[in-house]
């Protein structure tokens with residue numbers, strides 16, 4: 001019996017030493033395997049007499065059961081250890097502060113565009129959107145811009161491969177093509193009504209509601225420095241009716257600038273200029289009466305009375321319809337409003353810059 005106890009103790013000790021399931025299986029083989037200690041003892045029974053065999057067999061069985069019991073509890077213990085290790089490795093530190101995404105917000109130029117839309121909206125202007133890849137016709141020809149005008153050169157305009165006279169072939173250099181696109185739609189819509197009082201295909205000289213629209217959006221030119229970016233924003237304005245004059249342009253734009261900059265004493269200057277699509281034309285400069293920019297003239301828009309050829313290209317009779325257009329730079333307006341000195345900051349996407357506007 002003593003001998004069997006020694007085997008059982010040896011098995012228990014071997015199992016305790018096993019620290020992985022594979023170790024444990026190896027240790028098991030030493031005692032319960034085909035040529036393990038217990039199996040060998042069983043084989044030895046054959047040589048014993050019948051009555052001895054019985055007692056000895058029962059004793060070996062008890063030893064075997066004790067070894068199996070020890071094996072199972074070690075198996076369980078190793079499984080528990082493994083689970084604990086895994087749980088520890090995968091432990092979540094719930095006290096770690098979360099990574100925050102922050103509340104987000106609008107880009108400063110978007111804030112400006114919203115502001116422009118709200119102010120012109122209050123003056124009865126609707127908002128139109130149009131394509132950034134334009135045709136030669138809408139970007140230049142319809143706007144009375146001749147073939148040899150410098151704005152058409154490769155130095156100023158991004159051309160797109162495969163264009164034709166009617167297919168899109170360039171990135172719009174200004175939002176002015178929207179004057180034509182919007183007016184053509186407006187005329188088409190209203191000439192079909194009974195109130196128009198005119199049918200047929202010729203230039204429209206019937207009655208229609210006034211065109212009063214702004215068209216903000218992205219524009220492109222081959223230009224890049226602290227105050228010019230190859231992609232920038234413009235906002236077009238167009239007011240066409242039967243009796244809309246330069247005086248209305250001055251009134252509307254002055255009102256807009258004073259509201260936009262929240263400055264009632266802001267002074268505007270309409271400086272004679274040239275655009276093929278307006279006649280007369282003017283650059284609009286503003287002057288603050290106080291603050292860091294006080295006293296300086298700052299250019300904010302091009303403008304003018306819509307050229308009769310352009311009115312015709314809108315499908316309207318220039319003898320009857322007249323109006324004004326302007327094109328301003330929302331990027332510039334944003335720089336002036338917030339005191340930003342480098343246009344490129346708007347397009348770098350640096351979060352430290354952008355969060356300052358929230």
Ligand code: PHE
Pocket residue numbers: 173174175176275278301302303304325326327328
């Ligand atoms: N499209 C002109 C520009 O980009 C601005 C402009 C718009 C001038 C409308 C007159 C009328 O410079």
